[in-house]
Amino acid sequence: MVDPMMPASETAYQKIRTFILQGEAIPGMQLTEEKLSEISGVSRTPVRDAVRRLENEMLVVRSASKRLFVADWSEGEVDEMFTLRAMLEAHAAARAASRIDDDTLELLHKINTELKDAVNQSSPDVTSFLEANRRFHDLILECAQSPRLNKLMPALVEQPVVRQTAHQYTKTQLNQSAIDHDELIAAFTAKDADWAKSVMTSHIRRAFHSFSMAAVPKP
Amino acid sequence: MVDPMMPASETAYQKIRTFILQGEAIPGMQLTEEKLSEISGVSRTPVRDAVRRLENEMLVVRSASKRLFVADWSEGEVDEMFTLRAMLEAHAAARAASRIDDDTLELLHKINTELKDAVNQSSPDVTSFLEANRRFHDLILECAQSPRLNKLMPALVEQPVVRQTAHQYTKTQLNQSAIDHDELIAAFTAKDADWAKSVMTSHIRRAFHSFSMAAVPKP
DNA sequence: TGCACTTCTATTGTATACAAAATCACCCCG
DNA sequence: CGGGGTGATTTTGTATACAATAGAAGTGCA
Numbered sequence: 001m002v003d004p005m006m007p008a009s010e011t012a013y014q015k016i017r018t019f020i021l022q023g024e025a026i027p028g029m030q031l032t033e034e035k036l037s038e039i040s041g042v043s044r045t046p047v048r049d050a051v052r053r054l055e056n057e058m059l060v061v062r063s064a065s066k067r068l069f070v071a072d073w074s075e076g077e078v079d080e081m082f083t084l085r086a087m088l089e090a091h092a093a094a095r096a097a098s099r100i101d102d103d104t105l106e107l108l109h110k111i112n113t114e115l116k117d118a119v120n121q122s123s124p125d126v127t128s129f130l131e132a133n134r135r136f137h138d139l140i141l142e143c144a145q146s147p148r149l150n151k152l153m154p155a156l157v158e159q160p161v162v163r164q165t166a167h168q169y170t171k172t173q174l175n176q177s178a179i180d181h182d183e184l185i186a187a188f189t190a191k192d193a194d195w196a197k198s199v200m201t202s203h204i205r206r207a208f209h210s211f212s213m214a215a216v217p218k219p
Numbered sequence: 220m221v222d223p224m225m226p227a228s229e230t231a232y233q234k235i236r237t238f239i240l241q242g243e244a245i246p247g248m249q250l251t252e253e254k255l256s257e258i259s260g261v262s263r264t265p266v267r268d269a270v271r272r273l274e275n276e277m278l279v280v281r282s283a284s285k286r287l288f289v290a291d292w293s294e295g296e297v298d299e300m301f302t303l304r305a306m307l308e309a310h311a312a313a314r315a316a317s318r319i320d321d322d323t324l325e326l327l328h329k330i331n332t333e334l335k336d337a338v339n340q341s342s343p344d345v346t347s348f349l350e351a352n353r354r355f356h357d358l359i360l361e362c363a364q365s366p367r368l369n370k371l372m373p374a375l376v377e378q379p380v381v382r383q384t385a386h387q388y389t390k391t392q393l394n395q396s397a398i399d400h401d402e403l404i405a406a407f408t409a410k411d412a413d414w415a416k417s418v419m420t421s422h423i424r425r426a427f428h429s430f431s432m433a434a435v436p437k438p
Numbered sequence: 439t440g441c442a443c444t445t446c447t448a449t450t451g452t453a454t455a456c457a458a459a460a461t462c463a464c465c466c467c468g
Numbered sequence: 469c470g471g472g473g474t475g476a477t478t479t480t481g482t483a484t485a486c487a488a489t490a491g492a493a494g495t496g497c498a
Contacts, residue, residue, distance in 0.1 A: 008452065032479060043453045044480090045264075052271040058370060065460055066480060080365050087306055146299050151277060152371050226458095227482065251449060262483045263450090284490055285450060 009046035013053055015039055020059050020070055023164050027072030031060060036068075057154050071160075078161060082208035085156040086201050088149060089137065093184065093200035094193040095144035104143055105188055111136045112181045119174045126167050129174055134158075136181055161215065168214040176206065228265035232272055234258055239278050239289055242383050246291030250279060255287075276373050290379075297380060301427035304375040305420050307368060308356065312403065312419035313412040314363035323362055324407055330355045331400045338393040345386050348393055353377075355400055380434065387433040395425065 006014075016036055019025055037047045051068060054060045061071050073081075111132055118128035134157075141153060180203040187195035225233075235255055238244050256266045270287060273279045280290050292300075330351055337347035353376075360372060399422040406414035 034479075045452055045454090048480090049267070049271065049451090052268065056275050056370070058367065067460085068480095077366065081367055084307075084310070084365075084367060084371070087310065088303075091303070091306065146303075147296065148277065148300055148303060148374065151275070151374055152303070155367065155370055253449075264482050264484090267450090268481090286490085287450095 007046070008040075008042035009049040012036070012040035012042050012047045012050035015041075016047075016050055016054060017059065020054075021158060021160050021163055023160060025070040025160075027070050027160070029070050031068040031070060033068070057158070059160070073159075073161070078159070078211075079208070081156055081159065082204060082211075085153075086204035086208075088152060088156065089140075089204055090197045090200040092141050092144040092146070092149055092153075093187075093196040095146060095149075096140045097188050097191055097193040097196040099145055100143050100188045100191070104139065105185065108136060108139060108181075108185050108188070111139065112178060112185065115181065116175075116178045119171060119178060124171055124174055126169070126174075129177075130163070130166060133177065140184075162211055165211055165214040169210060173210045177203070180206070226265070227259075227261035228268040231255070231259035231261050231266045231269035234260075235266075235269055235273060236278065239273075240377060240379050240382055242379060244289045244379075246289050246379070248289050250287040250289060252287070276377070278379070292378075292380070297378070297430075298427070300375055300378065301423060301430075304372075305423035305427075307371060307375065308360075308423055309416045309419040311360050311363040311365065311368055311372075312406075312415040314365060314368075315359045316407050316410055316412040316415040318364055319362050319407045319410070323358065324404065327355060327358060327400075327404050327407070330358065331397060331404065334400065335394075335397045338390060338397060343390055343393055345388070345393075348396075349382070349385055352396065359403075381430055384430055384433040388429060392429045396422070399425070 016031075016039060019039055025031070033044045033047050033051070036051070037044050040047060040050070051060060055062060059071055060068050062068055115129060115132035115136065118125040118132055137157075141150060180199060183199045184196060184203070187199055235250075235258060238258055244250070252263045252266050252270070255270070256263050259266060259269070270279060274281060278290055279287050281287055334348060334351035334355065337344040337351060356376075360369060399418060402418045403415060403422070406418055
């Protein structure tokens with residue numbers, strides 16, 4: 001599936017990223033460049049390139065003495081992340097509403113159908129759900145045609161804690177995402193920027209509260 | 220003033236950044252790693268580190284074939300940059316309003332006094348103005364205590380076009396900034412997040428329109 | 439002339455060796 | 469037993485050489 005002749009720095013980026021997102025890495029643990037080059041099978045030079053990218057996504061952090069660690073956030077930081085993501089994705093949705101074309105609308109519909117299929121299994125296929133969800137949001141971002149927004153978003157999505165708790169979501173919660181997406185498509189079809197913006201804001205904030213409940217279940 | 224034992228990658232970062240921001244670099248011109256290592260006096264390895272940082276600030280861009288160029292934006296992109304900056308800095312101001320302490324308030328006041336001094340010369344000292352302005356906004360950002368916001372902001376400030384047109388601002392426009400800052404301080408003193416947010420939004424959007432007029436003077 | 443193909447050159451990518459810096463462990467002295 | 473320093477070890481930083489790739493410039497053939 002992946003390009004076998006991928007540059008080493010890209011290999012390193014993907015391997016390390018997966019290592020962190022899949023939860024093999026413990027938040028706060030140290031990552032030496034040496035160790036990372038073993039994990040990814042390339043030398044330290046491309047590893048350092050990969051690490052710079054991961055630093056910008058805030059998946060790894062650097063201590064004052066330049067040592068690397070797997071990121072670890074407080075509850076407040078996760079909250080702030082969702083807040084910022086809601087602001088920026090809502091803005092993206094508003095821009096997309098003004099710029100969207102019929103082909104893109106159709107594609108969004110197709111992706112959301114796949115998302116629904118992933119949910120409507122006897123036990124929902126969370127991996128496929130996350131994959132379809134990512135593609136849905138990425139397409140909107142692309143449609144917003146804002147290079148700067150594209151640069152900023154990676155620092156606000158795909159965080160390990162969030163990914164891991166996704167498996168605890170109920171079918172009802174996953175279905176609500178599909179319903180939100182349908183309403184977004186309706187707003188896009190009407191080319192109503194305000195509507196799209198509002199729906200996206202609700203969508204992200206609801207995701208945050210679903211996450212909070214899954215992460216810290218009340219007894 | 221600068222640390223003489225600065226790491227080479229930091230030297231490279233500052234030299235290249237200055238090279239671009241001071242307008243010695245022409246938007247769209249190619250930057251080879253070789254050339255950059257000559258400019259900064261270090262080898263290509265630390266240059267590559269520096270370039271990664273500059274890429275995130277979108278001061279340099281990479282073509283599909285990985286060649287580097289000085290960034291060059293359309294009017295629409297500058298507009299979008301100010302819009303995003305207004306959103307995020309307003310959010311930062313709101314957070315800061317809830318968290319600010321007396322020492323920080325006093326410091327903000329002191330910085331704004333320096334800013335006013337820079338403006339109230341027979342011919343305003345634009346360099347000092349920009350310096351004080353930067354410190355004022357940086358302090359608010361720090362006070363917002365959001366690591367993520369801190370990571371995002373560098374991609375939205377200090378753009379070459381903006382810096383260069385700053386020298387064309389009228390004394391009235393520069394003074395208006397000082398007045399905005401005073402009102403921000405008032406909002407912070409009252410710990411009124413909404414007020415702070417509104418003032419910051421107006422402040423950034425006014426700056427955008429001042430910039431537009433300076434950049435594209437109407438006959 | 440136009441256009442494919444091939445060589446050459448410019449530029450980025452990677453590995454490795456060594457330098458610098460930070461951390462750690464230990465020992466000595468009080 | 470504690471504190472401070474000192475040497476060893478780990479880790480990051482830098483330079484350099486070479487490999488791989490993209491772009492440019494020719495070259496020959498129709």
